[in-house]
Amino acid sequence: MTDPMTDADDRPVLIVGASMAGLRTAENLRRAGYAGPITFLGAEPHAPYNRPPLSKELLQTEGQGHEDVAFPIRSALEENVEWVLGRAAASLDTERQVVVDETGAEHPYRALVIATGLRPKPLPIDDHGLTGIHVLRTLDDAVALRQALRPGANVVILGSGFIGCEIAATAAKAGAATVSVVSQSRIPLERAIGPQLGAEVRRRHEAHGVRFFCENGLFGLVGDPSVERVILTSGVMLECDVLVVAIGSDANTEWLEGSGLDASDGVLVNGGLQAVRADGTVLENVYAVGDVARYPNPLFDEVARRVEHWNLPTETGKRAGQVLAAHLRGDDCAPIIEAPFAPLPSFWSDQYDMHLLAFGMTYLADRSEVVAGTLEDECVVEFFRGDELVGVCGIGMRGAVQGYRSRFTPPVAAR
Amino acid sequence: MIKIDVDMNKCQHYGQCVFEAPEVFQLNADDKLEYQAEAPDEMLGDLEAAADVCPMQAITLMRE
Incomplete structure (x- = not known):
């Protein structure tokens, strides 16, 4: 076996889940200078696509299909990328660094990115x-x-x-x-x-x-x-x-059973999106991103959570790409990992002519308060856990809601 | 220069791009998106981030 820390290792970065989070991780790996092989292993037959329109535009527009929601593949990912689609992962062996798919085929990896997402209950x-x-x-x-x-x-x-x-x-x-x-x-x-x-x-x-x-x-x-x-x-x-x-949804983690990872409700990761084993040790070449990742967010507290909001596949992919690229170069990842990973969750919903836009973790709140406008028309609602602002949601009034983003800043030091 | 195109048939004025590249994207007083059609090359990172977070994937970037 080749040494995973040298360029002599020709095994790819294996991204399991041809998803938005997987794609963003790959893009950020390239951006951070990794030019080596990348393989996507995806259970769905489709290349990565954008899910929000599925419950809205695509659901009401006859004839819309993959081409209407497919993510563009940036030029950096046109070379040295293999797509294995329509095959679900079946098991993981972190010692041999191999993922076995449902057909029994083995996919060796130099580093693994878990981006298998969720499925509806x-x-x-x-x-x-x-x-x-x-x-x-x-x-x-x-x-x-x-x-x-x-x-x-x-x-x-x-x-x-x-x-x-x-x-x-x-x-x-x-x-x-x-x-x-x-x-x-x-x-x-x-x-x-x-x-x-x-x-x-x-x-x-x-x-x-x-x-x-x-x-x-x-x-x-x-x-x-x-x-x-x-x-x-x-x-x-x-x-x-x-x-x-x-x-609601469940995390697609059955294939990780027996791998030693803590996948009890999504895959537990540290602030660098590196997988944490059930015994607490970290696997520096295994990452989880997107909806399947469970991590603490120092904007709110130290509880590791799986958070299913729009911008987090992008934020986790960005962070994982940076850390993994440093790891593959043989650099010390600690300085990146020690900087707080504190993405502000962002989500929205369109129903009829009502536009909801929210930031934060509104569901951590024990009370909410209308601070501008009226519920029946347009409004801004603040969400508090005790005295702490944990979220904001508006009906309309997007400019005002956007203005709250700067109010969420990670605590310095301590964490 | 980078040319920026927003498909206004797709854009739903969510304003997610505003946070990533406020020099280029703004919500006006009616909460509608306004943007500049060109930006210098050094803004590529911010602009790609803005394109990435667009819920409608309505932002296209072209390098000249």
Whole structure:
């Protein structure tokens, strides 16, 4: 075996997950001077693409496909990059530095980047093999759901998070006969953006004819061969041609079982995005980026979390690319790693003509306060954990919301 | 010079680019995006970061 610290090692940087986070890592590796081989191993058949339009534009525009959402491949990645698509990783051996894919083929690596992302949680009850049941994560999911969302359809959405609410808005606009949102929560989006904004979101959906069945769940399904009705735990029965399950996601980490990594809820990494083993030691040539990475953010506290917000695949990819490039050069990575990794989470949601824009970790808050405008029109809402500002969310008023970014600065020293 | 093009049919005025390259991208008083069509080469890093974070992937950069 060749020494991984010398240029004589011709094994590639292996990026598992042909995703946005994987792509951003590769771009930043190149930017930081690594010109060696890179291999992407992706479970989906598609090259990396942008997911936000999947619950919005792509879901409502007939004919849109991969070319409408594909990320451009920068010239730095045209050379010395191999794409192995349509093959999921099956196992990892960090001693031999090999990933085995689902066909049994081995992929040796010099350094590994884990970017396998998430998958939607499945229907929590028996589906009896019925068709007409959808989730939304991948491009193929979105195309299948678009074909199902015909005018006149009765649509039931399980879950009232951002994805569930965006699908409800898209279905209502697409001319569904009925749109019903079934949720365990008391108020839609309550966990994400609090009870005030959640109630306002509900009001706006109801103005478009969407019905909410809160503090409720699915008891059973009726139909053959496709779902026709759903029975709620409250006893209500709803007509249902299309059932969408949008109750959150699980990290794609099964392939890491037995690898020694701490992958209990996403892959635990240090401030350099380097994987931490269950025994606490760090693997300097294994990284995790994007939705699958779990790390503390010193803007808020020292709790390692998996955070599923728009800008974090880019931020984690940037950091991992810089650290890994230094590692591959044989440089001391400590100075980069010791600088706080404190990306400010950023997210938004479009539903009808309502534009939500948020920064921070609003869901850490124990209270929220409208500080400008009114909920019924446009507003800015601040989120506090005790006295500490942990997030801000606006309906409209984007300039004002943007202005809050400078209020989130990592504590100096100490961390 | 770097030429900057924003596809205004795609742009939803999220303003994510504003944070990465405020010299080039701004939200005006109506919260609509305004930008300069050219910038010096040394801004490439910031501009690529702005293009990367655009939720609609509406920003195209061309080096002249």
